[in-house]
Every structure is written in structure tokens, then in C-alpha cells.
Amino acid sequence: MEPKNIIVEKRGKVGIITLNRPAVKNALNTQLMQELVDALKNFEQDSDVNAVVITGSSQFFSSGADIREMAEKGVSETYLSGLSEYWQSVAHFKKPLIAAVNGYAYGGGLELVMACDIVVCSEDAKFAQPEIKLGIMPGAGGTQRLPRIVGKHRALEMILTGEPISAQEAYMLGLVNKVVPQDAVKDEALRIAELIAEKAPVAVRAAKEAVVKGLDMGVEEGLAFERSLFSLLFGTQDQKEGMKAFIEKRKPEFKGR
Helix, strand or coil: CCCCCEEEEEECCEEEEEECCHHHCCCECHHHHHHHHHHHHHHHHCCCCCEEEEECCCCEEECCECHHHHCCCCHHHHHHHCHHHHHHHHHCCCCCEEEEECCEEECHHHHHHHCCCEEEEECCCEEECHHHHHCCCCCCCHHHHHHHHHCHHHHHHHHHHCCCEEHHHHHHCCCCCEEECHHHHHHHHHHHHHHHHCCCHHHHHHHHHHHHHHCCCCHHHHHHHHHHHHHHHHHCHHHHHHHHHHHCCCCCCCCCC
């Protein structure tokens, strides 16, 4: 079935997912998140896709989780809904995932951004965890990922006040990689994705896994994990091709094997 809440397309070796609920400013309801996760699974299995970009509209990335869907839920229904697991599925996507953010990314929208690997935003972008204003708190990674990125004190200020920060603040805090003009956000995200997509796919996946999993390990454990993945790459055809091409002073032709 064709998704109703997202637009899925491919451009060369890059997959593109556009959030598409403009009437509610791309509020993230269950159906949209399920479609998003399904699209990522398809891209993960597609050997022709080496990187993926997630974006929204020219005015907003996402206003957050769909409050109308959540408002009347009770404790057990909320706990058993598994809604936060969708964000975990995004975070566990094995290929590089780049967020292209125009306008604002609030609440679950910011949590979705933080589940990505690289973030490009517009000069007018704003980021916030405003759940506290609704009598709740972030529930899809905000209390865990945000302090790991921006530090405890700044994260607590954002979470406890619910106030947004600007694109420049987000850049200074390390929440985004690049701030560009509004009309250049998607193109810049695609440029980065295409640059990554040209690299050896197995090496790219291993490098991402080493960084992401290593963040939850001690340094010595992380170094051992890195060494094991590094060594395994010497069993790939791409490693032989990459080093041969370097010696022969030509561009490598990676096959993903």
C-alpha cells in the first residue's frame, strides 16, 4: 500500500522520506510513524540505497507527537502503545540517516531529529522539547539523547522550561551539523548523503555501528569493538578495491561486498 502520511522517493543511491501531514504541521501519529519505519526497513533492504534523508516541508519539520491522538489515553494504554519504539527503530537504522530541518522541530519532532546521524537545518529553524507545558515530559528519547548531545545543564533547561532554541544555538551546542539558508537545506542534506553514498557500504555501516554502539560502552570495550570491526573489513572486496585504487591513483569502484 502507498503511504498516506509520507512521501518516499529515491535519487541515485539516496533514499528520501518527506513527512507529509501539512494540515497538522507534520504531527507524528501512529500511522505516520509506522509508515516511516516501514520505509526505512525497505531502504535498509535495498542494496541500491546507501544513505537516507528525512525532511519535512519548507515551513516545518514536525510539530511533535499528535496530541489529539494521545490526549485521552490512560497509563496502561500509553505504556502498551509502543509508540516510543518507533523512534528506537529510527535510531537503529543501519545506514546513515540525515535530517533536513526547515522551520521547527518540536517534541517528538526533535526526538526524531536526534535519532538521526547528521542534521542540516535552516537559519530560521527552532528546536524544543515543550512537553512540560502539557503536563508531561519527553517520552521518545528526549531525556536521554538530548543531555548526551548538549550536556546536562542545557538539556534540563530545554526540558524543564519547554522553550525553543534557535538554529545558531543548536549549532553551537552540537545539536545540528550545519545551518544554511532555507532554500538550501534539502540540497545540502542530499549533498552530504550523496558524498557518503559513494563510499564503501560495508565500511560505512561498520563505522556507524562502531560510533553508535560505542557511545554506550566504556572506552576499552569500545576500542575492542572498533578493532574487531576494523579487522573484519579486511575480508571485503571493497577494502581491496579501495587500497588498490589509492595506490593506482584512481577513483575506487565500490560494490558493497
